[in-house]
Amino acid sequence: MQNNRQINKNGELQHLLTIEGLPASMLHHILDTAESFVSVTEREVKKVPLLRGKAIFNLFFEPSTRTRTTFEIAAKRLSADVINLNIGASSQSKGETLLDTVNNLSAMHADMFIVRHAQSGAAHLIASHVAPEIHVVNAGDGRHAHPTQALLDMYTIRHFKQHFHELKVAIVGDIMHSRVARSQIHALTTLGVPEVRVIAPKTLLPKGVEHLGVHPYHDLSKGLKDVDVLLMLRLQNERMQGALLPSAQEYFKYYGLTPEKLALAKPDAIVMHPGPMNRGIEIDSSVADGPQSVILPQVTFGIAVRMAVMSILAGS
Amino acid sequence: MELPQTREIVEKLAKEIRPALSAEVFIVGIHTGGAWLAEELHDMLGLSTPLGTLDISFYRDDFERIGLHPEVKPSDIPFDVDGADILLVDDVLYTGRTVRAAINELFDYGRPASIRLAVLVDRGGRELPIEAGFAGIRLDLREQIDLLKNEKGELELRLRPK
Numbered sequence: 458m459q460n461n462r463q464i465n466k467n468g469e470l471q472h473l474l475t476i477e478g479l480p481a482s483m484l485h486h487i488l489d490t491a492e493s494f495v496s497v498t499e500r501e502v503k504k505v506p507l508l509r510g511k512a513i514f515n516l517f518f519e520p521s522t523r524t525r526t527t528f529e530i531a532a533k534r535l536s537a538d539v540i541n542l543n544i545g546a547s548s549q550s551k552g553e554t555l556l557d558t559v560n561n562l563s564a565m566h567a568d569m570f571i572v573r574h575a576q577s578g579a580a581h582l583i584a585s586h587v588a589p590e591i592h593v594v595n596a597g598d599g600r601h602a603h604p605t606q607a608l609l610d611m612y613t614i615r616h617f618k619q620h621f622h623e624l625k626v627a628i629v630g631d632i633m634h635s636r637v638a639r640s641q642i643h644a645l646t647t648l649g650v651p652e653v654r655v656i657a658p659k660t661l662l663p664k665g666v667e668h669l670g671v672h673p674y675h676d677l678s679k680g681l682k683d684v685d686v687l688l689m690l691r692l693q694n695e696r697m698q699g700a701l702l703p704s705a706q707e708y709f710k711y712y713g714l715t716p717e718k719l720a721l722a723k724p725d726a727i728v729m730h731p732g733p734m735n736r737g738i739e740i741d742s743s744v745a746d747g748p749q750s751v752i753l754p755q756v757t758f759g760i761a762v763r764m765a766v767m768s769i770l771a772g773s
Numbered sequence: 774m775e776l777p778q779t780r781e782i783v784e785k786l787a788k789e790i791r792p793a794l795s796a797e798v799f800i801v802g803i804h805t806g807g808a809w810l811a812e813e814l815h816d817m818l819g820l821s822t823p824l825g826t827l828d829i830s831f832y833r834d835d836f837e838r839i840g841l842h843p844e845v846k847p848s849d850i851p852f853d854v855d856g857a858d859i860l861l862v863d864d865v866l867y868t869g870r871t872v873r874a875a876i877n878e879l880f881d882y883g884r885p886a887s888i889r890l891a892v893l894v895d896r897g898g899r900e901l902p903i904e905a906g907f908a909g910i911r912l913d914l915r916e917q918i919d920l921l922k923n924e925k926g927e928l929e930l931r932l933r934p935k
Contacts, residue, residue: 469840486843489844490841490845492847493828493830493831493846493847493848495847496847496848497831498851500850500881500882501881501882501883502880502881502882504881505831505834505878505881506832506877507831507832507841556868579906601776633920645815688831751843767842768831768841769841771836771840772836772840772841773840
């Protein structure tokens, strides 16, 4: 897959398709810009006129509530017009191809597409076919990437831990099926986190994951020792084929984050989760709602980060 | 062209503002030069009200042409804008477009009782009906003029030929 499509000839961000290949300076630019948008969302009028008159299409070929809503709020706070399309329910069922759908919407003068699709590479395909003035944001494609989720995670880490260069970060759970994990790994290594661990049962850890610069663990207790940041993943039942896991109960016993397990990490470690959570499967409620959880700030920061991405794209 | 010392211009501006001020006025500086100047004026005028700063990047009218400013800083308005008397401060007044953007941004925080404008340099060349109530110096300039901070941390106006 071509990643260089996302940077234009002036070195600006044209599309956001994946974290892979983006320079650290670009990631910092997005995070810095997001910081200014956080202050906007705390005001009486939570809007700025930056994208007035722009039409942003949320193209969701796969169901999503949180991601679609936060993109919608972000676009509205930038004063753009947002059109939500749940395409699974309409054109696709009538047999229209992905590119036909996109061509039709381009003819309606779209300025930006936010794309969520069950197939890896869908956002790339759209980006390679749209006119040069149209920008594409990948809001999750199959098992491949979910760059804005990773960016909001990085924003949250920076907010609570200030720097990346002394952190031990553990990603826990279903690495195999997770586009979030892949994007997180690229973001963390690009931003200079010296130790990134991935913790999962053998069946949920892709072979060769260590080539991405991470340390694999199969034992949660060992993997959590001394970590500063825990990135929990959702167990993706809907993407699993065959018997990768004995049962949800057994998964919780070995890989569920309980207060006892969390106590093995640093005392000031923070716990994150991209949502939606499976309480009692990958995370215990007392941890999800506990003092070390920053799961709700993640959601708030997610809006500011998406505002930053959209305004950087629209301005390039 | 020879400019007076920047320090003298700042002092002249403070002197001009002083008699027109009440103790309840809130100073707001526009990033970056205006924020530096606002800090100096806040000290010189002995105000105890909190100092605000604005980054007008999200309100610029040239976003379509030049995109987002590469170094946006958060705006910080640590007081209730509703009913406040505000003295908006910028380093150089030229087309008036920055001030237009700043006023629009302030109104997204609330409805101020009044906004007045103080600038270090009014260089002419207005494209909008915006005027400074207070100016350290008024010139008719062809070249660019910038406010910088030198290595000693002092403010310094510098002319930049076109």
